[in-house]
Amino acid sequence: MIIVLKPNAPIGVSEEILQLIEQAGLRPLHLPGKERVVLGALGDERTLGRLHLENHPMVESVKPVLAPYKLVSRELHPEDTVVNVGGVPIGGGGFTVIAGPCAVEGLDRLRATALAVRDAGATCLRGGAFKPRTSPYSFQGLGLEGLRILAQVSRELGMPAITEVVEVADVDAVEEHADAFQVGARNMQNFRLLEALGRSRKPVVLKRGMASMVEDLLLAAEYILSQGNPNVILCERGIRTFETSTRNTLDLSAVPAIKQRSHLPVLVDPSHGTGVRDLIGPMSKAAAACGADGLLLEVHHDPRSALSDGAQSLFPDQFAQLMRELEPFAAAAGKRMSAAPSDPAGRP
Amino acid sequence: MIIVLKPNAPIGVSEEILQLIEQAGLRPLHLPGKERVVLGALGDERTLGRLHLENHPMVESVKPVLAPYKLVSRELHPEDTVVNVGGVPIGGGGFTVIAGPCAVEGLDRLRATALAVRDAGATCLRGGAFKPRTSPYSFQGLGLEGLRILAQVSRELGMPAITEVVEVADVDAVEEHADAFQVGARNMQNFRLLEALGRSRKPVVLKRGMASMVEDLLLAAEYILSQGNPNVILCERGIRTFETSTRNTLDLSAVPAIKQRSHLPVLVDPSHGTGVRDLIGPMSKAAAACGADGLLLEVHHDPRSALSDGAQSLFPDQFAQLMRELEPFAAAAGKRMSAAPSDPAGRP
């Protein structure tokens, strides 16, 4: 339920009503807006009905949250959320490019790619240490060693690091070494993992599953928020269809469809979304044009030698050119390209 | 097969080789480019092999066309094709917006919408007279009467008209009243219709089928070109997937994927592609950003009273705002917004 207070409601009224909500066994939410205070109550709506809050003299209206996801919905939280990833704000008026190799393959190799993407304007570094691979015989990532390398390069270059977590038991290690968790498409409905991340306060980049509707993605995000972690960033990365000219079908209409329904920032991953190097540039521009808050891009200093996803990794030169070309599209969409964190040491 | 002549090959050589190709029972193609002359031969490649053209002193190379579509492929025709629709060039450096109602509903109603979209910058008018509808009990269009109304408004306002043709028997009537044929998604593989349109020289806007791969679309276009009509414009309009927040899933990556493979211009129809009014604006901008040559948009002067597709028709005000907002995206993609035909009377 959403309880909208009257414009002149004194501060004590919020507290009074939140207490009533809590006493009724519901979860109280305080959602101060620019113009007026909105309170929320999560739980059995019949219980709330018995409180008859609509009769309170300082309450303007009481209405249900229609969406099945509550904390994620714009109904409860009309303003855009900005998530801080190691000093880089994601969402709001900025357009953030997170780039790096598919997998961390070693210190020198990661450093080479990271330098290239930082020089071209990427503000965050991506790189997988735990790689979920379709075949058990494919390269599975360097694990903890990969996390350490990622953290070192991240520190050296002042680029917040984002890396995938695939299992509850790894949450602490990833939290220690990275600035944001990534949940991959295959784990979007690994609800235990989502709950574990909901108990952290580090940002989570949640990728859409290959067979997931927009509503499924928002409900998966609700798992994280409902455990207390508001720092969720959604990511469109393509769904599975019959089309074979691309690895997946990048569903860009999900970006404005999510923006209508939710206040959370939305990234696009055209590397996995297309799986074809030459399509990444055009689809990156299209992502900026339709309102995405940034990109997740695979770049490798030498794609021909990459241990995974070589065919969809950009060469450093291609990435640098794309960054130059992206700027007017971001500008036309009312966004400015994100800058590096001015004080990476001061990361939260 | 593609036969590339040497840069210094005299004109007579082309004629000589084309004659050899024809005598061998193959279809000869003359494809003069900016830098050198390329000849083509369509048919059984073994026959061609027996001519041993690679031994001709003025031939630089002979190579097969690898794509299953030949005339449609960039291999045979590396430069972008520009198709002239009633004086409006589609493709090349322009970005063309074709707008109008889903269906022609009457003279006054069409005129009202047409005036609104022309004033906002649309250069071509769309409107269906023959409507393929899922249910036999839905409004099926005004038929021939609808064609006449469309032609009248088109003349009055100097806007070339595009309308759907659904049956071979209607090809002549549509050709008489409109400046371009549209083939809808449901007829993309109505091969008899494609062949009939291939015998015309009027442009054809060919929409991708709901279950068609990019390759299927290119092969459907090949049916038209192989009958002699080179004036084909492709159109991405969404494919069917499991996602329910949109009517179809607009596959924008098809735009650059087609551009890689083919020289034909590509439009995007975000009205059918999303089926949701509020998503049309963002997806129109994304289409411009990823390299489309223009848009096909449903606009109605009063969507609430529309006989079909009301929920996905833009209000005139929304369309006008979108046209203003599109311009910087088209510019960033290296295209300028198309202007109205300076001399619509002089249409070819």
Added chain:
Amino acid sequence: MIIVLKPNAPIGVSEEILQLIEQAGLRPLHLPGKERVVLGALGDERTLGRLHLENHPMVESVKPVLAPYKLVSRELHPEDTVVNVGGVPIGGGGFTVIAGPCAVEGLDRLRATALAVRDAGATCLRGGAFKPRTSPYSFQGLGLEGLRILAQVSRELGMPAITEVVEVADVDAVEEHADAFQVGARNMQNFRLLEALGRSRKPVVLKRGMASMVEDLLLAAEYILSQGNPNVILCERGIRTFETSTRNTLDLSAVPAIKQRSHLPVLVDPSHGTGVRDLIGPMSKAAAACGADGLLLEVHHDPRSALSDGAQSLFPDQFAQLMRELEPFAAAAGKRMSAAPSDPAGRP
């Protein structure tokens, strides 16, 4: 609307009410059942409301047809329809196997295959004269010559013939030479063709489109019935999905789903549905098990030399073995294998 008469309603009442319906500008339907008479009225339901038929002393109830398809629905027509194809009943308690080559390739070749499938127990012969092919450079069928060959072999062997029609202009020729029309997946929503077939009385085998929902298929059938032809047989032949181990995904659950909603017979085409020879046998048995009324199977006397669909054509021996193995599955589903028409000369 459905108007159910009381059990004791005299015959004249039906006529009286049907006349009232017609006078109100609606389409009257007479649907005599085993236990009582049901009348139908198609058209604007508000008009019907003004007749207040529920007040008529011999009317038991008046209720709307909820399904968007009317004549096709079980609501209006609760009993199974049996369609007679050249003397072979399809639907009801029989299980009918229609077999033959993908395309008619010549008299001797068709005769060889037809003899083989007849000897193994097939009662109807399939074979395409007009072939809709994805590429314009593939074999397109023998056309009218193919129709003549099909008719000759059909007569010689006493097997009713079914062949595809792809264009309104061919309807008369196909009607003359074949016992039933087939509408292919690509033409399921070629509504003009459906309407033309609705003006015939020859049976129509209507295949589900590759991106069509069950409801779309039933609405396509409604186009035929609403023009007056009640002899429609539906056919599940696979939809397009991401799976690549089969050519299409055969959606057998469509069979009971259609049976719930409609009274029309349902065939299954596992040849196109799987595209893999070794899967056709198991899926044929599964089709019988889930309630299909028969099969449409591609068999070729020499698949290795077939001009189309060789990889999914059964060898005659495989077909004969499958026919033997099918019998207990049909029996377990309460059906008996169809026999050849006892008097093919007496075909309607």
Added chain:
Amino acid sequence: MIIVLKPNAPIGVSEEILQLIEQAGLRPLHLPGKERVVLGALGDERTLGRLHLENHPMVESVKPVLAPYKLVSRELHPEDTVVNVGGVPIGGGGFTVIAGPCAVEGLDRLRATALAVRDAGATCLRGGAFKPRTSPYSFQGLGLEGLRILAQVSRELGMPAITEVVEVADVDAVEEHADAFQVGARNMQNFRLLEALGRSRKPVVLKRGMASMVEDLLLAAEYILSQGNPNVILCERGIRTFETSTRNTLDLSAVPAIKQRSHLPVLVDPSHGTGVRDLIGPMSKAAAACGADGLLLEVHHDPRSALSDGAQSLFPDQFAQLMRELEPFAAAAGKRMSAAPSDPAGRP
């Protein structure tokens, strides 16, 4: 690689060659067949090449395993695998029905359903204690308490129990209380969970993911086998498509497609595969007809009060009728309905 020994090869030769394989750093496999001994070597095939086993006098042939999955493939293991679930063999010549509620909802409720399904002929009991639900606000299962209830009813009734495991941390508890693990569609590519189950020896029922190709499923199974657990049972449960008349599209052609490629038993879950109670019967019969080794069915003693999946749960009467009707279909497919374990106490 597969190393086929000559028919007369003495026993010591196997041991000698397996040792050579192990010394080369590869994983040796001993695969004694009915007619001759086959050895396998998993790992870098170039290493194996250096052993030149093809020159060994007792080796008949050395050939690569072409499939990307090795231990799962029929190439390496031509004979059908039978997996023992608490005394009930799954695979081989039996047809096994595993039935029970979606979720364990309490001792009395589970006992009521279990009695009903046992009386009707089900040999194993299913019931979820850990429920992965799309929304965090849906019933999530009784957890450890649910496991205990399941184990108690399983013991009381002599029905081996199968239950879902969703997280590595729960593997031990599930192993203690159940006779087989179930991995749900959402976790099919939760590779850490698969690896943990690979270190157990309890059977694993692995369900196909909603966007997973047959090959993906086989590779997921390979994760389990490659860790040492050969007791894997695959389960087709429907994929996500555009069709809305069913919850998922049950892809029965996956059953024979898997059987071609793999030796593992295959179950079908028509409850989730259709999501519609009335379609479960026909699709169960179809599953038996196309070669499945059994069914996973949701039955509830009172579906109207079920806490989850009520709409797709069979009533006990429907289940009993289905069991009677299934028998002739299983028989026609060459299988006999599984009987209860004669000595459940003697379960391995």
